[in-house]
Amino acid sequence: MRLPKRREPPALETPEAPDRDRTTTAEGSPNGSAASIADNVLDFEFVDGVNGADPFADESFESARPAPESRPPEPTHLADYERAEDMLHPEPEPSDANRAIVQPAPSSLGRTMPHSLEAEEYLLSCCLLDGADVISRARDAGISPRSFFDSKHGVVFDVLCRLLDAGQPTEMANVAEELKTSRQLDQVGGYAFLAQVSSRIPTTAQAGYFIDKVREQALLREIIRTATSAVEDCYGFSGGIDEFVDGIRERIATVQVGHGTSAILQLAGKRAGVGRVINAAQVRFALKGTPVCTAGNIAMVTALQKVGKSAVIGAMLGAVIGGPDCSGDCLGFSSANPAGLAVLHLDTEQAPADHELLFATALRRANRSEAPAWLYSFGVKGIAVDQLRRLLTRLLRETRKIHAGIHSLFLDGVADFTVDPNDPKDVNPFVTQLEAIGSEFECTVVGVLHLNPAPQNQSTKSRGHLGSQLERKCEVDIRLTKDGDGVSTVFTACARHSPIFEQHGQRFRFDKDAMMHVSLDGTAQQAKDERKAEHLREIAEEVFGEASSLRASALVSGIKSVCKLRSDSGAEDKKGQMARLGVIQKCAGLWTLTK
Numbered sequence: 001m002r003l004p005k006r007r008e009p010p011a012l013e014t015p016e017a018p019d020r021d022r023t024t025t026a027e028g029s030p031n032g033s034a035a036s037i038a039d040n041v042l043d044f045e046f047v048d049g050v051n052g053a054d055p056f057a058d059e060s061f062e063s064a065r066p067a068p069e070s071r072p073p074e075p076t077h078l079a080d081y082e083r084a085e086d087m088l089h090p091e092p093e094p095s096d097a098n099r100a101i102v103q104p105a106p107s108s109l110g111r112t113m114p115h116s117l118e119a120e121e122y123l124l125s126c127c128l129l130d131g132a133d134v135i136s137r138a139r140d141a142g143i144s145p146r147s148f149f150d151s152k153h154g155v156v157f158d159v160l161c162r163l164l165d166a167g168q169p170t171e172m173a174n175v176a177e178e179l180k181t182s183r184q185l186d187q188v189g190g191y192a193f194l195a196q197v198s199s200r201i202p203t204t205a206q207a208g209y210f211i212d213k214v215r216e217q218a219l220l221r222e223i224i225r226t227a228t229s230a231v232e233d234c235y236g237f238s239g240g241i242d243e244f245v246d247g248i249r250e251r252i253a254t255v256q257v258g259h260g261t262s263a264i265l266q267l268a269g270k271r272a273g274v275g276r277v278i279n280a281a282q283v284r285f286a287l288k289g290t291p292v293c294t295a296g297n298i299a300m301v302t303a304l305q306k307v308g309k310s311a312v313i314g315a316m317l318g319a320v321i322g323g324p325d326c327s328g329d330c331l332g333f334s335s336a337n338p339a340g341l342a343v344l345h346l347d348t349e350q351a352p353a354d355h356e357l358l359f360a361t362a363l364r365r366a367n368r369s370e371a372p373a374w375l376y377s378f379g380v381k382g383i384a385v386d387q388l389r390r391l392l393t394r395l396l397r398e399t400r401k402i403h404a405g406i407h408s409l410f411l412d413g414v415a416d417f418t419v420d421p422n423d424p425k426d427v428n429p430f431v432t433q434l435e436a437i438g439s440e441f442e443c444t445v446v447g448v449l450h451l452n453p454a455p456q457n458q459s460t461k462s463r464g465h466l467g468s469q470l471e472r473k474c475e476v477d478i479r480l481t482k483d484g485d486g487v488s489t490v491f492t493a494c495a496r497h498s499p500i501f502e503q504h505g506q507r508f509r510f511d512k513d514a515m516m517h518v519s520l521d522g523t524a525q526q527a528k529d530e531r532k533a534e535h536l537r538e539i540a541e542e543v544f545g546e547a548s549s550l551r552a553s554a555l556v557s558g559i560k561s562v563c564k565l566r567s568d569s570g571a572e573d574k575k576g577q578m579a580r581l582g583v584i585q586k587c588a589g590l591w592t593l594t595k
Contacts (some may be wrong), residue, residue: 115149125200131170297475319366332506344398347411355379414447421464
């Protein structure tokens with residue numbers, strides 16, 4: 001069976017502009033796609049930062065979009081083709097009375113804003129035919145009531161969305177009843193307008209094309225509004241050029257110009273098992289030989305106040321300065337930066353003198369007299385939150401250009417980058433930004449945060465909603481505790497990979513002669529065993545007295561008496577601990593004190 005000869009579909013036309021200057025082509029679009037225009041607007045690095053980047057952009061989408069002169073995708077079945085043929089020969093244009101509630105208004109540039117009334121009506125007609133599918137697809141593409149140029153089209157789409165959300169059929173009768181109840185039926189043109197729209201097309205085969213067209217025109221209008229507003233602000237500029245430019249960047253970057261409406265297409269570059277080359281995670285820092293920080297992830301350094309967090313940050317800086325062959329005392333940390341990538345350290349908590357001391361101590365740990373050019377350490381205490389965030393984004397961009405990448409970013413006082421660490425509306429976007437920084441710049445982001453105050457050094461919860469979010473998102477929580485002798489232990493409270501338990505952590509203590517924290521020999525467990533052994537030796541010496549050796553029964557009886565224990569089992573346990581820690585030893589069936 002031969003298909004009838006294909007006829008070219010008519011172009012979707014838009015009303016003429018008030019003057020001879022036009023913003024749209026015959027298809028209702030400017031020369032070029034909305035995405036390409038936005039790319040040109042943002043070309044001077046507006047999207048080179050964290051907030052402006054679209055991680056799901058798919059460059060192949062624009063090439064797949066029908067050109068202005070081309071027809072919508074062809075149906076694949078004869079029945080669909082016949083229905084599409086009818087759609088491509090629409091009924092005569094509606095009268096002006098039914099065209100729009102508000103006539104197309106010229107923009108501030110004296111031109112009519114880009115739009116396609118036909119595409120909007122065709123999309124609404126598809127929604128009335130199969131709302132469950134088409135409305136969901138339109139929403140996924142970012143279509144909302146305000147995406148429609150004709151306000152009455154937006155009102156109808158809003159009603160359709162509410163019906164779908166309520167589980168009601170998206171039929172014309174239900175739409176009319178809903179509009180009547182809300183006293184909007186006459187506003188949109190009454191039953192005549194709904195009947196006209198519902199009869200626009202007999203099939204939803206071209207719904208995807210109309211979704212893309214409505215979305216495209218809406219994006220073009222948004223770009224025009226944003227750019228026009230920026231021009232007006234430039235004429236009213238009164239000072240503070242850096243902050244002014246950053247504000248313009250942020251406004252332009254908020255125009256969503258993601259390519260494609262398909263989730264599969266948007267995520268295609270992130271799909272596993274499709275031949276992508278994934279490099280092994282690059283280790284940025286290790287503790288006692290165990291990797292703790294890798295590129296692209298967030299790490300936390302948490303502890304109560306005055307436990308040694310700044311000492312750990314200084315040690316990590318010293319480790320990366322000194323490199324893999326560093327012979328200085330970096331409190332168990334090691335690192336390497338062979339490519340000379342930028343290392344950034346922002347201290348929001350310490351006074352200038354203390355910040356300079358931390359930096360100087362880091363150089364001492366690395367046995368260096370001068371800092372490498374790729375190390376940037378700034379004392380930013382007292383700078384407002386909004387300015388801090390802007391400076392952070394600019395700093396990352398600038399140093400990446402200079403050093404071809406970022407090795408690590410230290411935020412010594414990460415809570416100071418939020419207005420309120422307990423406010424999810426402020427915290428959640430910031431944590432997402434930190435994740436994006438790690439991913440985009442392929443660096444480790446190290447945040448320093450206090451634990452909630454608790455007695456006896458037992459707190460395990462970092463402060464605020466910020467702490468909760470970072471705990472969920474971080475690769476590792478580098479935790480510090482401090483005992484009564486002033487000895488701090490650094491370990492990993494949680495880690496995605498190999499953990500370092502507290503009993504095996506790195507120990508250090510402040511040395512007055514060295515004027516900095518220095519590492520102590522042995523682990524926390526070894527130190528604990530040494531203290532335990534000293535205590536047990538005192539008991540054993542009292543039990544043995546003048547005797548050089550004792551039978552097992554006499555030893556147990558003596559321990560029970562000295563320790564005032566009620567049962568032999570407790571004394572047996574003490575005897576076992578003495579043997580394990582080398583306090584006593586067995587020789588020829590008798591127990592003796594070790595020397």
